[in-house]
Amino acid sequence: MTGASTDSPDPTGWFEAARFGLFVHFGLYSLAARHEWVRSRETMSQQAYDRYLNRFDPDLFDAPQLARTARESGMRYAVLTAKHHDGFCLFDSALSDYTSVRATGRDLVREFVDAMRAEGLRVGLYYSLLDWHHPDFTVDEHHPLRGTAAEQEPRNMARYRAYMEGQIRELLTAYGPIDLLFFDFTYPEKGPREWGAGQLLSLVKQLQPGILVNDRLGIPGDYVTPEQYQPDRPLERGGERVMWEACHTLNGSWGYDRDNHDYKDPALLVRMLVQSVACGGNLILNVGPTGRGALDPRARAALGAIGEWTRLHARSVHGAGPSAFEAPANALYTQVGRRLYLHLLAWPLRHLHLPGLAGRVRYAQLLHDGSEIRFQEMDGTRHEHNNLAPPNQPAGTLTLTLPIARPDVLLPVIELELDGQE
Structure with a gap:
């Protein structure tokens, strides 16, 4: 500014x-x-x-x-x-x-x-x-x-x-x-x-x-x-x-x-x-x-x-505001246009499930170093392979695969590039 x-x-x-x-x-x-x-x-x-x-x-x-x-x-x-x-x-x-x-x-x-x-x-x-x-x-x-x-x-x-x-x-x-x-x-x-x-x-x-x-x-x-x-x-x-x-x-x-x-x-x-x-x-x-x-x-x-x-x-803060998406437990969302920022108040063990985001995310990365975060969409019908999700995970859930080690920053942030969402 x-x-x-x-x-x-x-x-x-x-x-x-x-x-x-x-x-x-x-x-x-x-x-x-x-x-x-x-x-x-x-x-x-x-x-x-x-x-x-x-x-x-x-x-x-x-x-x-x-x-x-x-x-x-x-x-x-x-x-x-x-x-x-x-x-x-x-x-x-x-x-x-x-x-x-x-x-x-x-x-x-x-x-x-x-x-x-x-x-x-x-x-x-x-x-x-x-x-x-x-x-x-x-x-x-x-x-x-x-x-x-x-x-x-x-x-x-x-x-x-x-x-x-x-x-x-x-x-x-x-x-x-x-x-x-x-x-x-x-x-x-x-x-x-x-x-x-x-x-x-x-x-x-x-x-x-x-x-x-x-x-x-x-x-x-x-x-x-x-x-x-x-x-x-x-x-x-x-x-x-x-x-x-x-x-x-x-x-x-x-x-x-x-x-x-x-x-x-x-x-x-x-x-x-x-x-x-x-x-x-x-x-x-x-x-x-x-x-x-x-x-x-x-x-x-x-x-x-x-x-x-x-x-x-x-x-993730300047120019940002609230998101219409509901953040998972121990997390906060901010949003700027098609960029959704997931602030992790507690570091999950390996996987993080984001209801309602399946089919909506084009790319995900840790914001502090720009490193890619891989993700998979759950269909909610079975226990997914590799223990990615618990049984009966709601349809429309997006599951992120995170590193085991928490990033050495005060508050880790994942930047999600949304597809067609404003």
Whole structure:
């Protein structure tokens, strides 16, 4: 795919073709290194939290290297936290002094956007609807100052809404085409009315007509965003299938969390990617750079392993989607036109039976090395010779003959070339 243009007649087409994205959570909380909600969790005052502002120096934040890593990992778009719940902005804003530009002279959103475009990736920005720094954002259940005298201060959400709209206007007019805007998030104490959701969404679409917006304003958006759980079927709204993106972390934390070692195995992450595609969705996988802005070794290792898999198997996910065929046990299908991809979650002993595919497959091969897989069609009337199938295997079954040794890849994939099937 090419560039970050939003000129396509169908602005959703790139999203469903991409299937795999990078989320980047970076900010002052990265210095605390104990979760991006550290200020709320520890009910820090602004003065206490400012110790991170005074030491913020992202000298190892290398946007071009981050973009190369994303591309080499098989990702086709990337989203950066332009502003998280703490209110600190990684962009140049005329409406706030609480920015990376004032703190360090660096506009990290500009660096990120330019670097991602240079690598041919689509560009997304995250913007938190919460703001624990802004004096007009009312104190609620998540606010660090809950339970303090700040709850009695006069605060004006109308002024805060005007501030949000002003910053969204800055983000969508100062950085060229933005492909995706990820708002976060609606909860019981604050919803569409507090955000001015309809007006805000209208502004976004007016400024960037081709942009995709998620569903976290509390009103329907262009796609839905299940977080930290993996759908196992297509998602629907009102009986209609919707675009969706599963949002996952490497270790349960979005921001850098130094002492959290609960990292997901790369094989699991690849399986989550494939399951998303098989169910008609995307996967966006998060990294939380260190306080100096670099990816830690564990994140680099995970992305490197995923990248090695996608280097060999990209066409089974990019541009792919669900298949009408029903996959056998311990397997997932994705499909692109006449190419059906069989992802084997468990390696069978010698033979694999595929109901309904007899007479439909022209050729089969292991995708990682292009080696042929031989197959035979079962007639279902007898115990086939050479013990290829159990008695009474259903008619229309295609049986693959596999090597005994499982391929040394995170998730083996067989590419089936279908005959006359779209």
